[in-house]
Amino acid sequence: MKRVALLRHRGYELPALKETMLRGLDGIGFSLTSFRGARVVLKPNLLSASLPQSAVVTHPHFFRAAAEIVIDHGGRPVLAESPAVSSLGNALKTAGYAPVIKDLGIPVADLSKIGKLSYPAGRRMKSFEITRAFFDADMIVNLPKFKTHGLTYITAAVKNLFGAVPGLRKSQMHLKFPEKDDFCSFILDLYGAFLNGFDPSKTMVHIMDAIIAMEGEGPGTTGRPRAMNAVIAGLDALAVDWVAVQVSGLDIRLCTTLTEGFQRGFGITSGEEVGVVGETIEEMRVHDFREPQKPGATRFLRVPLIHRAMKNLFTDRPVPVAGRCTLCYQCMQICPAHAIGRAEAGERTPRFDKSACIRCLCCLEVCPEEAISLNKGPLRWMMQ
Numbered sequence: 001m002k003r004v005a006l007l008r009h010r011g012y013e014l015p016a017l018k019e020t021m022l023r024g025l026d027g028i029g030f031s032l033t034s035f036r037g038a039r040v041v042l043k044p045n046l047l048s049a050s051l052p053q054s055a056v057v058t059h060p061h062f063f064r065a066a067a068e069i070v071i072d073h074g075g076r077p078v079l080a081e082s083p084a085v086s087s088l089g090n091a092l093k094t095a096g097y098a099p100v101i102k103d104l105g106i107p108v109a110d111l112s113k114i115g116k117l118s119y120p121a122g123r124r125m126k127s128f129e130i131t132r133a134f135f136d137a138d139m140i141v142n143l144p145k146f147k148t149h150g151l152t153y154i155t156a157a158v159k160n161l162f163g164a165v166p167g168l169r170k171s172q173m174h175l176k177f178p179e180k181d182d183f184c185s186f187i188l189d190l191y192g193a194f195l196n197g198f199d200p201s202k203t204m205v206h207i208m209d210a211i212i213a214m215e216g217e218g219p220g221t222t223g224r225p226r227a228m229n230a231v232i233a234g235l236d237a238l239a240v241d242w243v244a245v246q247v248s249g250l251d252i253r254l255c256t257t258l259t260e261g262f263q264r265g266f267g268i269t270s271g272e273e274v275g276v277v278g279e280t281i282e283e284m285r286v287h288d289f290r291e292p293q294k295p296g297a298t299r300f301l302r303v304p305l306i307h308r309a310m311k312n313l314f315t316d317r318p319v320p321v322a323g324r325c326t327l328c329y330q331c332m333q334i335c336p337a338h339a340i341g342r343a344e345a346g347e348r349t350p351r352f353d354k355s356a357c358i359r360c361l362c363c364l365e366v367c368p369e370e371a372i373s374l375n376k377g378p379l380r381w382m383m384q
């Protein structure tokens with residue numbers, strides 16, 4: 001049985017948040033003495049340069065509470081994260097992390113230093129280039145934000161580790177695995193590598209920011225902040241994610257990182273192996289939590305979308321919205337399929353080439369202006 005602490009918590013005020021985290025760590029039987037003398041990587045979700053209230057990023061006070069706990073107990077924290085598109089410096093500044101790391105003297109991992117993590121049992125990939133700081137650490141404290149995700153349905157503890165892959169290597173992975181199932185399988189390979197690829201293996205603890213989560217068209221600014229008022233902690237990422245999904249009321253069958261993770265036996269094989277301490281799932285359940293639009297398409301349609309023409313008919317495609325777009329071209333930088341080009345004279349949005357688009361929705365994730373909407377494929381529109 002994997003223990004997961006599910007704790008009610010409203011707001012991001014310190015020191016109350018720190019106390020809740022300490023209760024969570026105690027609830028899962030984590031010994032704080034293991035921080036003593038340890039180099040501890042703190043891995044928040046800093047998807048992009050977004051304000052804390054947007055719910056795109058792990059809240060800076062959440063990060064601060066975890067960092068202070070590590071320091072109070074003799075550990076040496078290092079922040080390791082690679083945003084999808086903006087520079088790390090920009091993301092740290094906009095998301096409110098800059099004063100925290102300055103106050104606490106926390107170094108930031110150098111993203112140009114890379115290590116190779118092997119996982120021969122991987123199904124889609126057997127070797128991963130990740131930020132070197134993860135190799136140098138004794139322990140990893142994963143600090144995911146609970147959000148919906150247009151491609152993978154949710155992003156939580158398992159998916160948060162994707163940020164260990166630095167910079168634009170991430171969008172190359174989207175190009176390599178454009179379909180949801182393949183991409184989730186790749187994410188699970190990466191998780192398997194974190195569990196089995198280090199020698200000696202590293203303790204990982206997952207503390208999820210589900211206080212203000214994200215619903216709808218996440219994980220970027222097109223999603224909507226939604227109060228879940230929960231801090232969820234555990235030593236097993238699948239177990240933590242399973243609890244978060246149960247609380248949100250989202251459809252577990254669409255969470256491929258969970259369903260395939262269970263099949264692959266990464267720690268647990270079903271939700272029945274999770275022991276929840278603190279509040280009960282029923283007490284914490286939120287109602288009408290909005291799921292992302294895109295996975296709905298595959299729910300009605302269980303045939304493989306192999307051909308591009310079929311894909312164009314059935315899947316939603318990103319469309320830039322004139323009037324909101326500021327022509328910052330962050331979407332163009334991230335697009336792994338080079339399907340976005342510069343606007344021509346007089347045009348107010350970049351040019352999107354729908355035939356080249358692989359529907360990874362990276363552009364939607366990174367657009368800082370909520371200037372990309374999803375147009376339904378014509379057959380999907382008719383079916384609905």
Ligand code: SF4
Pocket residue numbers: 318331334335336337338339340352356357358359360361362363364
């Ligand atoms: S246009 Fe957007 S959804 Fe299409 S491939 Fe590029 S980043 Fe992905």
Ligand code: SF4
Pocket residue numbers: 320321324325326327328329330331332349350366367368369370371372
């Ligand atoms: S659609 Fe968004 S990301 Fe792309 S250029 Fe416009 S504002 Fe920037």
